[in-house]
Amino acid sequence: MTASEAGIFWLEFDPASSNNLLRKATADGAQPVTSADFGIRSQVNGYGGGAVCAGADAVFAVEANQQQIHRIDPQTGLTKAIIRDPDASFGGLAWDHRHRRVLAVRESKGHQQLVAVQGHNRFLTLHDSEDFYSAPALSSSGSRIAWVSWSLPDMPWVRSALWVADVGADGRLTAARCWPTPTAGSVQQPAFDGEELHVLSDHAGWWQPWAVSFTAGRARWRCLDPTEADHASAPWQLGERHHCPLERGRWARVRYIAGSAELWLKLTAGLPPARVATDYADFRHLTVCNGHLYCIARSASRLDSVLAVNLENGRVQTIAGGETPFPGTPIVTPRAFRIPPSRGVHEEVSGFWYPPLGGESGNQPPALILIAHGGPTSTAWPVFNPQVQFWCHHGFAVAEVNYRGSAGFGRDFRLALAGSWGEADVEDMERAADYLVASGRGDARRLFIQGRSSGGYTALMAMTRSQRFRAGASLFGVSDPGRLREVTHRFESGYLDWLLGAADEFSGRWQERTPVLQAHRIRGPMIFFQGGQDRVVVPEQTRAMVEVLEQNGQAVELWWFEEEGHGFRQRHNQIALLENLLAFYQRHSQKCNDGARQLR
Template sequence: MRVADRTAEVSVDDAVRASVSYDQLRAGDDGVYWLETRPDAEQGTTVTGWRASDGKRDVSPKNFDVGSGVHAYGGGSFVVAEGTLWCVGGDRLYRRRLDGDELELVGHGCFGDLTIGDGELLAVRESEQGDQLVAVPLTGAPRMRTLVSSPAFLGAPRPGPGRLAWTAWSEHDMPWDACEVWTAAYSPHGEVENPVKLAGGPGESAVEPRWGPDGALYFVSDRSGWWNLYRWDGLTVEAVAPIAGECAAEPWELGYASYGFLDDGRIVAVVQEGPRHRLVVIEPDGTVRPVDLPYTSIKPYLALRGTTVALIGSSPTAAPQVALVDLADIDPPQVEVLASPEHAALDGVRVSTPMELRVRVAGGREVIALVYAPTNSTADWLAPVIVRAHPGPTASCLLRLDWQAQFFTSRGFAVVDVDYLGSTGYGRTFRESLYGRWGLEDVDDCAAVAVHLLSAGRALPGQVFIRGASAGGYTALHAVAQDGPFATATAVSAIVDPDRWARTVPRFQRAHAMRLRGGAGAVRAAEIQRPVLLIHGTADEVAEADDVQKLAEELTSLGIAPKVLLLPDVGHYVASSRRAGAALEAELAHYRSVLADAANDQQGLHSGQR
């Protein structure tokens, strides 16, 4: 999609239709494959493939929604090998010949992290009793064997030369807090023998094990304070290339691939530094060479073959796209775009590009924010400002084209994304410093950015709003439960009561809920001081709608009825759902209503003075 200088408002329909999502990119057979979610499509998420011989095409059945609910957030929900698609749909595992039509049921359960071994499929299977690593032969009857069992959590089954590697973490930890890498002797169709732990444990998150072409086991550990790459040669563990940046993403999902191996011995890795991602090549001697690419955001799904790497990249002027990068020569590399959102109505539309803002807060910390000015503004713009608190709260600002943000900037709003305390991209200490301070430090950081914009003459009092989703919704609600710069809050899929949430959240996230709580506590209706808009899906299993409905009832009984939009059959991810347009329209109407009320109040004040 070409972004140029044509001035236009981004309509709701255009913002939604252009928000195509690409995920879980991986190599298979002689091509690359990925999940493609088209918000305006009826069939949901499809597996799409690209091969040099026949280009791009869908390879999953029509009207079949590919997706895994393993560990609540999914991941690794398909793989392609030997002309067969293996995929997860709901609580079932299927396989299907690419040249056929019928899906064959392989097994029941909650599966994820599908991986191809030597003549077999490996996967994680979750139940309320715990996790298993299972194996299924690629051909013949789909007989499923259990290799490893745990009452807690398992991930990343990765076969190597005579061995199997995997990750494990306890029910008292999140994988970004304490995760272990294990390995054991293993031959295909055999049993796991003599398992040993290589890395990880309390205070160390070791993730993404992967066997290199040299026979060594590689993994990413944050033992230095940053997620960096390490290598185990069978005897010792050594750092591959120390980098002051994150060489892995916070593992909310299974199946991430933040690094991989070229066939000439070089390693390719994604590095996150604050809100920016970059691609680097690590030479055999440990030298780190940056790759000059037109992307500032790269998802943790690299698929390598030969001297090429496929990736999902984006920038402030390019929505996420699937690209093939030839690294035979990285000065400069050759880039071929395999898939990108195409929506003619937005072709050539001018967009707002962000400015990085640094604001110093109490204790001498700096908070980084990305400021998107109104699309057609001048250098001295003054506008209503929407401060966005990202979800997670371990997520981070994404330096990429977001058409739903452009929906607001094209209407004269400024949008500001804040990397508050707890965000990923700043090291382990920064990430875990929000524990026990949730609803306090995150709120203070967002407020500090808002106050800075007010004092800098970018916004007027009464025209600064805060908006957040999931954990960010909790932040937004607490921000208007105290005196501060925000005139209103929009809370999408919000967490309301951390204690109750800890009892109702899926088992994967219970440890997170327990560690975060202890700061501001539950959102109390009696403390809300500004108008709020509550948007929630009725099928949300991560943050149940009951808590939001109860808050709305309490606010109504106090005479400050909130605006509420309940979305039938929508889960936790409203922005990528089929009701995303309704949510955008409600949010815009809410801000305009607050601005209108403020204008009327101001007019009444002037009339009284006369």
Template sequence: MTASTSPQSAAFGLWPSPISAATVAAGATPLSQPQADGLDAYWLAGRASEGGRTTLLRQRGAELLELTPAPFNVRSRVHEYGGGAYLVAAGTVYFSHFADNCIYAIYPGQTPQAITRPGSARYADFARDAARNRLIVVREDHAVPGAQPVNTLCAVGADGTETILAHGSDFYAAPRLSPDGASLAWLSWDHPRMPWQGTELWLAHINPDGSLAPATLIAGGPEEAVCQPEWSPAGVLHFVSDRSGWWNLYRLAEGTVQPLCERAAEFGTPHWTFAVSMYGFRSDGEIICTYIENGVSRLAQLSPETGKLAPITNPYEEIRELRVGGGAALILGGSPTIPLELAHFDLASARPHVLARSITDLPADGYLSIPESITYASGGNGQRTAHAFYYPPCNAGVTPDATEKPPLMVIGHSGPTGMAASTLKLATQYWTSRGFAVLDVNYGGSSGFGRAYRDALKGQWGVVDVDDCVAGAHYLATRGVVDPERLVIRGSSAGGLTTLCALTFHDVFKAGASYYGVSDLKGLDDDSHKFESHYNEYLIAPKPESDMQYLLRSPINHTDKLTRPMIFFQGLDDKVVPPQQSEVMVSALRAAGVPVAYMTLEGEGHGFRKADSIVRTLEAELYFYLRIFGLTSPEQPAVVAIDNLPGAA
């Protein structure tokens, strides 16, 4: 695409843009979970045009092969969020198929064949135990209807026979077998903790019959979050711990835990999904790692013996995953000018060879907004510092009206321990290329800024996150770069609660959009799946003290205060935040005469994967804001029905 040679004048919000909703849906291919096997590279790619199916690809030399054609869907539902859905070991692929939750194997030169049978179990985070011809997996068994599932570490034989290796904890993750096959390390944790609050790292010898000897606690506890245990080629156990207040690297050497590189940086991320990798071994004496410092990812070489961290030049400011092998690294990364991509990074030459891009057809640079990383005071007395990325409107084909300021869209990310990154996203450029400014907020509670920042949300969900979004809007309005009368806020899941609270308890934003957002904290407890069933004890308060806080903070209990127009989007198959949470809010707004729109999507759960869903929701949200701001005429075809708005369909 090329920029227009004759810039035209248009109102903010109505700028003609080459980035359509269909462009966003078609152009953004989700990429995840890279793995290396010898010289072969593997990764998962989303297929929005195929109902959101996820497929496994392999790059071997110049040949790109899809190993799991339709109807296979490489995805796990363990903890509902999944991850760790496949493993490659010596040319054989093992994966979880979403439709039946079975484990399948793809042996060299063959098609997928089931190892396990359909039933009540789900599987994730595979490790290959070659000496015993079995997999070691995290198993989640839903055998008892209405009861919480049972999580275990389980061995799965080539014939599908399942043997429980470890049980008794509420959750398990990261089974990692030593190079000699003699020992197994893993993580576990129990309610009410989430894995970024406190986990335990265990180590056990494997008996001759394949069972585990009594395990030894290596690290972790209620106030120490351990993640990503890995073995060096020589069989030394390494892991990431936040015992210092930052997720740093450690190793177990001669029976003691030793820090490798003490630094105010994050070498790990919250365990929402399985098998995320942030470091790997080039050799026993060299670790290749990525870490987050001031919200930006760095790539480096770390010497375990000296603790020296040597930067590796690379083009990425966000590195989501890193796998090391064969003198190279597989990097899943992006930057403000690079959409998420998978690169084979030659460590000797420090040159990336791109294997896959999430977006293959980018608009011209003149239509891409480059974010500014900003910090600003927040909280009641400005005692805290909040972080965000500010995206100004950008469109080479338009001459902005110098007498006007753009509307501002504030985004509260989901999680709520997630992190807003600066990687180029068409979904953001969709708005900035139309004349909206965007503020992507890393509110208190976000990851990437150390444990203290993450713990700022302890007991303060619906307060600190909201304060930081409100303060960010005030900050930009005070700077005179946005229109204070056209401030909107949007969010999904936990960010939906932030959105609803901001509109209910503050008089700053003029409208908002909730994507499968939380409105009822008690209802969230009642309906939540096992993984998050006690999360509110951390975010709000332990029971029974939480009852009063639920009443005070749940927007569903204060619908009389919600007087700003809103649009709601809800997947009808959502098991994390059920549709009832949106429906009660919509009904209340309709009854109160507040402009409201509601779009439901069949076949969508917690997060929209289908291309049609992405197109419909983006177009509806834009139409909604334009109608609220009076920028469209009643004669314009309605994209979504808006109740209580004069002249709306």
């Protein structure tokens, strides 16, 4: 979301065109601004973010195909490129109200810069000494700027640094300086309360809000909220906003508690903060305009909503979205589960279990699909997921597991996956399977495991390590980390060494945790889905894995979608994925039932 005098704007995915389209708040709800053939999406770092910002009288957005910044008239929807830089991608857009220009992260040929796009086809380099840049933030006067940078081989949720600078009358930066955290930590989402700088930092164990000032030659960090909870998710994308200073000591913040998000407001000095919008379980892109807080909110029982929260009384209004997904059809809601620490495992593992809607009879436990989320530094939130509903409506139970490495449970839990990918995550998926079977929420003979991207790797490793799972599914999943290390994009070029240990020092461990080299250990059937244009997990990964399984005479299926990338965007391909995966699960679930009847 983004807001200015021009209005309140957000992006909305259009299934028909597979594009992100610009929408605007109106007195009657919302109206489209751009046409269906103008897609908006940044590709900086491969995952984008910050693809749109609102200026004084226009909106600026990154066009999806050419990756150039366009000016959009909010009244007519007419678009015009303001820069022609064919070798570059842009993201993390922010409006500089003082100099009436767009600030952005520019990425070209593996190099990033913080730039200002000012005038037609002109940009000024503001800073370019660091490997990676986040979306910048400006103070109320526009005379100070802050951003976060990080350097290889780190990922931004492992170690990053806060930078600040003064902005001169000519728009150039002066006195740029790095303000390190008191101890090692990850900093994100700088925001100004007037001229006071606030950030989220996890150097004390959680992503908590801090006020940062610079006096006597050193940075001073003051914690604004000691609540032991992450106030943000992992910064895979640029431009996320989970906290928002509201001036005069007031604020809005998101807290992640036990895998679910809460929205908290401090509206009156001297009174404690209050939680609002309690029907929702995730909140993104907090934006303030005209006495209201706007955000994108997600719940377990409705489609994504655009909320407006009155900052005088805390009342919540839905201004767009929020529809009931399947009118007249029940929605299966999640039920949280927690697995306490066990011998040798000191961390609690949690997740969300969804019961089947029909399809089971008597006291027979249901067939259960365990889902390993991607990332792996991502999270399973208890929000509406049409694919989960699809499985439940076809008689399957589903469990989404927040294994070690997931974000939202503190720094230590997130970093517990360092050097242990393919082990700790798999062990936690096994713990979840055993726990749910023991409690009658899954049939031990009909356990399935699936994952996408890094979750596909977890599913493959689980199939090599364990006989618990009847079959497995990899959706554009990693099967050869060593090969991927050679060709992956710059953003994640050091991530695999962090996850698995340096390849030159632990080559034996790399081989043990490379599914394509351990394929002979897989005893159950496998199904694969892959996009031909995937630049994150290159298609050769899946082809090689399938070929090895076929050579071994193992049961394997491959569904190839040449025009898709890392994640399927086209509706007919999403439908094909679900239909073929359902047939796979039903076929192997039925074989178990047939075998049980023969034994009796």
